[in-house]
Amino acid sequence: MNKKYNRVYNFSAGPAVLPVEVLETARDEMLNYKNSGMSVMEVSHRSKTYDEIIKTAEQDLRDLMNIPDNYKVLFLQGGAHLQFSMVPINLLKNGVADYIVTGQWAKKAYNEAQKYGKINKIASSEDKTFSYIPDCSDLDISPDADYVYICENNTIYGTKFHKLPNTKGKILVSDMSSCFLSEPVDVTKYGLIYAGVQKNVGPAGVQIVIIREDLLREDLPKWCPTMLSYKIHADNNSLYNTPPAYGIYVCGLVFKWLKKLGGLEKMKEMNEKKAKILYDFLDKSKLFKGTVEKNSRSLMNVPFVTGSDEMDKKFIEEAKNEGLVQLKGHRTVGGMRASIYNAMPIEGVKALVDFMEKFEKENI
Ligand SMILES: *Cc1c(COP(=O)(O)O)cnc(C)c1O
Numbered sequence: 001m002n003k004k005y006n007r008v009y010n011f012s013a014g015p016a017v018l019p020v021e022v023l024e025t026a027r028d029e030m031l032n033y034k035n036s037g038m039s040v041m042e043v044s045h046r047s048k049t050y051d052e053i054i055k056t057a058e059q060d061l062r063d064l065m066n067i068p069d070n071y072k073v074l075f076l077q078g079g080a081h082l083q084f085s086m087v088p089i090n091l092l093k094n095g096v097a098d099y100i101v102t103g104q105w106a107k108k109a110y111n112e113a114q115k116y117g118k119i120n121k122i123a124s125s126e127d128k129t130f131s132y133i134p135d136c137s138d139l140d141i142s143p144d145a146d147y148v149y150i151c152e153n154n155t156i157y158g159t160k161f162h163k164l165p166n167t168k169g170k171i172l173v174s175d176m177s178s179c180f181l182s183e184p185v186d187v188t189k190y191g192l193i194y195a196g197v198q199k200n201v202g203p204a205g206v207q208i209v210i211i212r213e214d215l216l217r218e219d220l221p222k223w224c225p226t227m228l229s230y231k232i233h234a235d236n237n238s239l240y241n242t243p244p245a246y247g248i249y250v251c252g253l254v255f256k257w258l259k260k261l262g263g264l265e266k267m268k269e270m271n272e273k274k275a276k277i278l279y280d281f282l283d284k285s286k287l288f289k290g291t292v293e294k295n296s297r298s299l300m301n302v303p304f305v306t307g308s309d310e311m312d313k314k315f316i317e318e319a320k321n322e323g324l325v326q327l328k329g330h331r332t333v334g335g336m337r338a339s340i341y342n343a344m345p346i347e348g349v350k351a352l353v354d355f356m357e358k359f360e361k362e363n364i
Pocket of ligand 1 (some may be wrong): 014079080082153155176178196
């Protein structure tokens with residue numbers, strides 16, 4: 001618990017915990033942003049003040065992820081859900097795409113894409129409640145596929161692609177919503193990366209899209225709304241219309257926080273350390289069990305169960321009284337889920353494991 005502000009340890013899958021330092025800066029700058037005499041919420045998105053905010057945010061993200069010059073960074077709205085539509089609308093040329101379905105979000109994206117073309121499910125882990133990542137080294141990739149789609153970290157089920165699929169030369173599209181900026185990634189391996197920021201980066205309402213320039217298309221279907229064209233947003237540096245201005249500002253603060261911390265290599269190291277504490281405990285616990293195959297485990301979302309709904313409920317209640325909140329698993333999985341995103345301090349994970357140990361002793 002953060003004594004100063006009486007804050008709980010928030011294990012929510014999203015919207016999720018943000019770094020205290022970032023919230024403090026936002027607070028300090030709330031009423032008068034850098035002598036502008038106003039809050040960032042009140043600043044014109046066409047002003048010099050805002051121009052600097054959005055440009056700095058983009059540059060810091062480029063530095064953090066080492067984004068090559070031939071990729072555009074877009075700050076959009078509409079949630080990850082809108083990307084389920086924007087991706088096929090903008091990327092389908094042959095009208096064919098291959099989807100790897102490793103959870104609810106990938107499945108939703110797959111279902112949504114059906115509206116726009118011939119969409120194939122080339123692999124799935126639904127047979128075992130999405131508790132693993134299938135072998136994607138030699139899939140039946142369609143010869144005319146415009147792209148191969150994955151959800152890289154499955155927020156609900158707690159699995160993560162530790163090796164990218166072999167797309168056999170096709171463009172890879174990744175929903176990184178719940179692992180964005182949790183570790184370094186090689187952007188050049190992707191045609192398009194997108195992430196809703198409310199999991200690991202900022203307040204809900206901002207989508208970050210990183211897209212290779214040659215995938216920006218002018219010749220979109222006539223019916224495509226202007227707002228759903230990546231090219232429109234890219235040509236206008238995410239200022240075609242009023243962007244989610246305050247949210248982008250907070251994302252920018254988080255990028256600065258990450259840079260100060262030592263970047264994504266350092267973040268990865270910290271995330272691995274945190275996850276190890278929890279997984280090591282789960283592996284030896286007599287009461288709690290992880291629900292995911294070991295080699296598919298996520299660093300960000302850790303689902304676990306006791307095997308009894310009643311016991312799960314009791315645990316969630318008692319944990320809450322200890323200031324360990326939002327531990328209830330997704331309604332489709334049950335049990336518990338601890339989301340331990342970038343901003344979750346190691347003390348929070350230790351406090352959780354200490355409490356689990358105590359609970360186990362009392363209830364076994
Ligand atoms: C949360 C989440 C979504 C849905 O995000 P919205 O912003 O609510 O549309 C999609 N994909 C992943 C991986 C998520 O974690």
